[in-house]
Amino acid sequence: MFMDMKTQCFMEAAKCLNFTKAAERMFISQPALSKNIASLEADCGMRLFYRDKKSSVRLTPAGAVMLCELQKAVKITDGILEKARMAEAGEEGHMVIGLRFGQIFNYDVKAVLNKIDDEYPGIEIEKISGGYRDLRTWLEDGTADMIVTYEEEAGLISDATWEEVAVLDMGFCVPKENPLAAEKTLHIRDLEGQKIIVPDEREIFTVYDRFREQCMMEGFAPLEIYAPDLNHKNLMVEMGKGICLCTDDVMINRSPNVKFFKCRELGKVKLVAAWLKDNYNPVITFYHQMYENLYRNER
Structure with missing residues (x-):
């Protein structure tokens, strides 16, 4: 005592x-x-x-x-x-991790969480999913202990710290019935006149601004139609309503109704695991230590 x-x-x-x-x-x-x-x-x-x-x-x-x-x-x-x-x-603990709608687990994140499950069965990992805005809010109000999101998004959260979990290719998700789906490659200039589905402005992260700037440099303004959130955006693409920007780690890219094109002009984005600096949940420490072993030390 x-x-x-x-x-x-x-x-x-x-x-x-x-x-x-x-x-x-x-x-x-x-x-x-x-x-x-x-x-x-x-x-x-x-x-x-x-x-x-x-x-x-x-x-x-x-x-x-x-x-x-x-x-x-x-x-x-x-x-x-x-x-x-x-x-x-590691005999007890609970952590809530927030994921984007339609996100496929990065290999290393999956490996770490599975390792925690295997070695520390007393620790419970709860997973919830939402849009970018949801993830930011959940981390700020304590609903989630950790979120997996883009580095640009994590940078918008006060007192957040994060570590890289993957580097992802940006590209376009094109409905199969769109003539562009028959192409081998796509460039930004090929999207002139095409409907581009973007989520509500509260869900938009910086890559969309970069895309708009590149369209203007090609001599046209993108024809944008809005979806209320990420889930609706994915549904609209599958229904053939337009093309969307996305990374190569989302489930919609595996749909038989769409084709994914990597786009070098859009570049890559960093996927990060983020948490608040003053969150002392011990499971975050377990996650971090295992992640260091499985990701950092193997590279």
């Missing part, structure tokens, strides 16, 4: 009601015990014992209250230590 010598001497003497026995149990001299108790009484500004004889004593009302409350504190402290030991051993 986290108590100083004065407090420990008081508690032992209060239990024994005998300074000599209390000193013996603490393996110190009786004068040393008496000195510590006297110092504690001076600190508190009140008597904690009635000293009728040299070694036999009784608790004052203040001393009785002090003993009772300290015993409660010991139980609380012991409980804290036990929880800390269980967390250290």
Whole structure:
């Protein structure tokens, strides 16, 4: 327990009601015990014992209250230590991880989470999915302990820290019935006059601005139609309503109704695992340590 010598001497003497026995149990001299108790009484500004004889004593009302409350504190402290030991051993824990709609688990993230499941069955990893805005909100309000998102998105969150989990190719997802789906490659200039599906502006991250700038450099403004969120955007593409920008790690790219084209002009984006700096969930520490072993040290 986290108590100083004065407090420990008081508690032992209060239990024994005998300074000599209390000193013996603490393996110190009786004068040393008496000195510590006297110092504690001076600190508190009140008597904690009635000293009728040299070694036999009784608790004052203040001393009785002090003993009772300290015993409660010991139980609380012991409980804290036990929880800390269980967390250290990975015997219990819970972490909520937020993912983008339609995201396919990056290999390394999947490997780390599976390793936690295998080696620490007492730890529960809960997965929730939403749009970019949802992920930012969930991390900020504590709904999620960690989110997997793009680095640009993580940079919008106050007091967030993150680490790279993958580098992804940007490209276009084209409905199979669109004539462009027959092409071997696509360039931004090929999208002039094509409907480009983008999510609500609150869901848009910086790659869309980069895309618009590149379209303007090619001499045209993209013909954009809006979807309320990422889920609707993916559905609209599958229904043939237009083309969307996406990375190569989303489920829609595996749909038989669409074709994915990598686009060198759009470049790559970094996928990161982000969490708040003041989130002390021990499972994040487990994740980070395992990730370092599986990802950093293998590269």
